[in-house]
Every structure is written in structure tokens, then in C-alpha cells.
Amino acid sequence: MTVRGEDHFAPHDFYLGIGVGKSFHWAIGLEPPGKVAAGRRVENRVSDVDALLEGAGDGALVVVDQKNNIGSLVVRRCRAGGMDVGHVPGRTMGQARDMFPGAAKTDRTGAGAVARTALGMRRVVLPIAESDDPGASVSLPPPRLACATRRATMGRNRLRAVPRGCDPAFEAAADLSSAWQLAALSELGGAAGIVAAGRGRHGSICGRRGEGAAARDGPRGAAVASAGEGWHPDAEDVPVRSLAAEVLAADSERSSIERGLAGRLSGDETCRCLPAVPGIGPKTATTLVPVAGASLFDGDDRLASFCGLAPSDSRSGTSIGSSRSSRAGNRQLKNLLMFSCNSLVGTRNRFGRYYDECVSRGMRHNRALRAVARKRLGVIYAIMRDRVPHKEPSPDTNVENPRRQDPKKSV
Secondary structure, three states: OEOOOOOOEOOOOEEEEEEOOOOEEEEEEEEOOOEEEEEEEEEOOHHHHHHHHHHHOOOEEEEEOOOOHHHHHHHHHHHHOOOEEEEOOHHHHHHHHHHOOOOOOOHHHHHHHHHHHHHHOHHHOEEOOOOOOHHHHHOOHHHHHHHHHHHHHHHHHHHHHHHHOOOHHHHHHOOOOOHHHHHHHHHHOOHHHHHHHHHHHHHHHHHHOOOOHHHHHHHHHHHHHHHOOOOOOHHHHHHHHHHHHHHHHHHHHHHHHHHHHHHHHOOOHHHHHHHHOOOOOHHHHHHHHHHOOHHHOOOHHHHHHHHOOOEEOOEEOOEEOOOEEOOOOOHHHHHHHHHHHHHHOOOOOHHHHHHHHHHHOOOOHHHHHHHHHHHHHHHHHHHHHHOOOOOOOOOOEOOOOOOOEOHHHHO
């Protein structure tokens, strides 16, 4: 059972640390105050994992060093058996190994470090979102969407580099964000292939994509002009066709994932409410809810620490350093929450005004963005906790303290 307070988990009668692997896992079981009660190798099969968990008992806390991919089977079987399960983050895991003696880094010593960390420092053991959480159904598409987007971007960059060396005029005229131009490139190749195919075939390909004659004459004219200027090896048509087909496939997959996300958003109340917050779109909402749901944190301060948006103080004795940005936390969420605030710069909503106020106090752009992201995270947490839509306060409301009105406005 997840509890509120300093520790995410209550004390347990048994602590089972598992160092997960692709083919097998190592499991070390500890009884308070630290007696080793079990230790063995477990094959990565459902029957073997179930037997291990059954031997640990219902009062055990299961802790893994990886919760995804090779560790997902253990997590799912724990959920199916109604057992508490948590994980030790990678950086914490590396520090934990250094605290316990051992000459070699093995799966067995890693499992022991996980178990002893769970027994002695429950605060660093983080809970794992419930598989039946409303946001869990949208936990998979965001990484797939990011992967498809990266593939499309890399493909476009490689595709643009091919004609740049021999057809710079054609490369400058080609719009690689256009589906019908990509379709023509995937079938005909570069400028030489387009010219050789003739106006009729080029027009037929573009017509299938619903593009009019006026629009398609521009790229073809650039190809004809480029073809008459000099060197056009036929070899460039092969990589152009291949790369254009890859970009089209990545764009198609991305569109399919986005449609799926839109459908899932309509079925989840929290994800429907979050896009009402300025700067939050479907991608941010569906990434944030499964990983950092309000049920996992007892306040927006803890959520900010998890996302890497909490300041880090540097103090030692009587020496007091300035607060600085924390390097801990989930880097993906931190970047997503910070960079999505770029769209708020120059707006007149509460966050745009807060950015202007931060800049007027001498903050640079990135630091002001971080401050805005932290302030907006409090609103996001309240929406995830209460599942109510965001309401933009009146422009007359003070940015720092919504309850304190501007004295000039109250006269």
C-alpha cells in the first residue's frame, strides 16, 4: 500500500530485491533487521516468477532495479498477485552498490543492494503506477510517437542531403513536409527521375494525393531547371526513392498514433482536462499522466522534485550557496514541461505574465522558463488530483499571490 509522508511504502515483514535480467533474475530476500532469508536465481518465466512471489508471501515488498522492458514481467505478476512493488532509480541504484561491500558487480550483489536499500532507505524506493490506472492505457503511445517523430526527422535530413550536392536548386525548392511531394520522390527519385518520367506521370502521382496542377508545377519546374544545369547522376534516384518511402512510412505511423491518442484522450477524464492548461497538448498530457499521476505524490512539491523542477540548495556549515536547478528527476518530463512553456512567452495569460515578471527581476530565459514550468506544475497537479478543467484567473489577479489584488486596480 502506498502511503503519504516521507516514505512511499509502509514497513513490511519481508523485502524481496530482484536484479532483473533478460533471461533470468537474481532475487535476495531479507527479514528485518537484515537477515538474509532467501537468495536464488529465477528464470524469466511466468511460472518461475509466480513461484518466487508465492514464497515471499503477501506481506512482502518487492523492489526491482528496472521497472520497464526486462523488468515488466515481474511488475505485472506482482500486480496480479496484489503485492506491493516499487523500483530503485538507476542513479540511486549505482550509489546503493557503492554503499555495500563487494568486490565484483554481479546480478547477485545488485539484488542484495536493492533489498538492503528497500529495508533501510524506503524513501528512495519509488512506487510504480498501477496497471489499472486510468492513465495506464495511454502509457505506451507517447514513446512510440516520439520514436516515429525522430525517424521522420532523421529521414528528412538524410533525404535533403542527397540532392544537396548535385541539385541544390531542386533541394531548395522541394518541400519535404508535403505528402504529395514525398510521394513523387518515392516513386520517381530526384530531379533527373522526375524529368525522365514526364509531366503526365508526375501529374498522375500528385493528382492521386489531391494536389492541383498549379501547385505541382512549381517543384517540377525546379527539377527541369536543375536538370538543364549540369551533372545529375542516376544513382541519386535510388536513395531518394528509399528515403522518401521511409519518411512517408514514419509520417503514416505518427498520424496513426496521434489518432489513437485522440481516441484514448476522449476516454480519460484527466487527459481531457489537462489540455485546457496553457501550453499543454495531447502529447504532454498522455506522457505526464501515466508516469506522474497525482495518486503517486502527496503534493506538487514532491511531483516537482520527481520532474526535476525543484531547486537544489548548496549549503555546508556556515557557507550558504545559491539555489540552482536540480540535475535529478525525470529528464524527459523536465524537458517536456520546460520547453512547452516556450509557447507561453508573450501571452497575456497568468503564465505569460509570470514569465515577464521573472525576466523583469533579472532572470535569463531558461531560468524564467523553469520558474514558469514549476508554477504551472502546481496547476497540473491540482487538475490531476481533482479532475476538474482549468479555469484561467482574471488578468487583474496578482501573479504571485492570486488572493492579493493589485492595489491600483482595487482603488
